[in-house]
Amino acid sequence: MAYSWCAKEASLQVCIQVLDYALSSSWKQAGQLSSILEEMPLVDSILRALARHRIAELPVDFSRLPAYRAEYFPDSGPEPWLDREDWSRQTGLLPAEQAALCRQWAETGYVILPGLIPESLIETAWLAYEQSVQSGGIKLPPESVGDGDHLPGRCLNPHQRVRQFCRVAKHPELMRWLQRLLGHPAKLLQTIAGHKGSQQAAHSDSIHMTTYPIGYLAAAWIAFEDLDADSGLLEFYPGSHRLPYVFSHDLRISVEDMKSGGYETYKARYEPFVQRLIAEHGLRPKYFEARKGDVLIWHANLLHGGSQRRDLRMTRKALVAHYFAKGAFVYHDLSATASRRQYFGGCLVR
Ligand SMILES: O=C(O)CCC(=O)C(=O)O
Numbered sequence: 097m098a099y100s101w102c103a104k105e106a107s108l109q110v111c112i113q114v115l116d117y118a119l120s121s122s123w124k125q126a127g128q129l130s131s132i133l134e135e136m137p138l139v140d141s142i143l144r145a146l147a148r149h150r151i152a153e154l155p156v157d158f159s160r161l162p163a164y165r166a167e168y169f170p171d172s173g174p175e176p177w178l179d180r181e182d183w184s185r186q187t188g189l190l191p192a193e194q195a196a197l198c199r200q201w202a203e204t205g206y207v208i209l210p211g212l213i214p215e216s217l218i219e220t221a222w223l224a225y226e227q228s229v230q231s232g233g234i235k236l237p238p239e240s241v242g243d244g245d246h247l248p249g250r251c252l253n254p255h256q257r258v259r260q261f262c263r264v265a266k267h268p269e270l271m272r273w274l275q276r277l278l279g280h281p282a283k284l285l286q287t288i289a290g291h292k293g294s295q296q297a298a299h300s301d302s303i304h305m306t307t308y309p310i311g312y313l314a315a316a317w318i319a320f321e322d323l324d325a326d327s328g329l330l331e332f333y334p335g336s337h338r339l340p341y342v343f344s345h346d347l348r349i350s351v352e353d354m355k356s357g358g359y360e361t362y363k364a365r366y367e368p369f370v371q372r373l374i375a376e377h378g379l380r381p382k383y384f385e386a387r388k389g390d391v392l393i394w395h396a397n398l399l400h401g402g403s404q405r406r407d408l409r410m411t412r413k414a415l416v417a418h419y420f421a422k423g424a425f426v427y428h429d430l431s432a433t434a435s436r437r438q439y440f441g442g443c444l445v446r
């Protein structure tokens with residue numbers, strides 16, 4: 097299946113990148129790149145071996161998977177260590193400051209790291225981004241929500257064009273925290289830069305970016321300025337990560353529904369469902385009143401979104417970066433596709 101994906105959907109260049117990655121890690125014994133390219137079925141097994149994860153207890157036969165949807169994957173552990181019942185016994189072994197934040201993660205599903213990213217890096221990265229926009233290298237859609245909204249829209253994966261964003265998203269202290277919280281080294285999956293609030297309805301990222309086994313995803317929200325309360329701050333629901341994961345199948349959103357109706361189906365079924373969950377559980381939002389360089393990391397299943405922009409003139413400059421744990425497999429439950437970015441979504445520029 098991976099071979100046919102390679103043959104049908106990916107350019108040879110991409111296949112080579114994937115193979116190159118495969119060979120550079122733990123698959124050297126598979127032989128030389130040239131001989132592998134001659135022996136195409138081997139490509140399949142290498143890609144499968146790569147995709148077959150090293151975290152999950154149960155293997156997946158990808159050739160028999162009807163679709164990349166949560167209901168078709170085995171119900172496999174291990175749970176991430178801070179989601180397990182015995183998390184408090186484990187955190188007791190850590191230095192006090194780390195233990196406190198791990199405890200907060202286990203109980204609330206988020207942590208805040210004030211001033212983690214140095215101001216100088218924040219400033220040079222944003223300047224480089226603005227320069228790229230000015231020169232036309234990056235084109236931002238208006239994403240206007242109405243009259244008076246003159247701020248530009250978001251940019252998906254700006255780290256692949258602005259190398260300073262890579263330095264921000266892969267800041268060593270941030271990567272250490274992600275590893276600590278996920279229990280495995282983290283890999284950058286995707287980034288989004290924005291000048292303004294998203295006003296996105298509350299959701300869990302796990303329906304968009306799903307891991308096998310479940311729960312091995314985290315996101316970092318990095319503030320690029322001191323934020324105003326009216327700018328449409330990031331909102332999140334502490335403790336909501338402990339609710340059951342909700343996938344497309346649970347709401348009878350079929351692969352065909354998404355193909356024909358696109359995000360309308362998601363908006364019609366998923367978003368109201370989350371609103372009901374919030375009401376039923378009496379969840380109360382918190383708002384990330386960040387200062388420049390502050391970082392909030394949230395759990396794979398924490399409900400969050402963009403609050404209302406009460407003043408459309410207010411900027412809310414930020415970079416959001418999503419990461420997965422090395423050894424997990426990433427797919428998109430909603431669109432029923434495997435993530436190609438898990439292989440080459442990282443930083444192409446160094
Ligand atoms: O920045 C926001 O308002 C929300 C972003 C978000 O939900 C995400 O990137 O996963």
Ligand SMILES: [Fe+2]
Pocket residue numbers: 299300301400
């Ligand atoms: Fe999100």
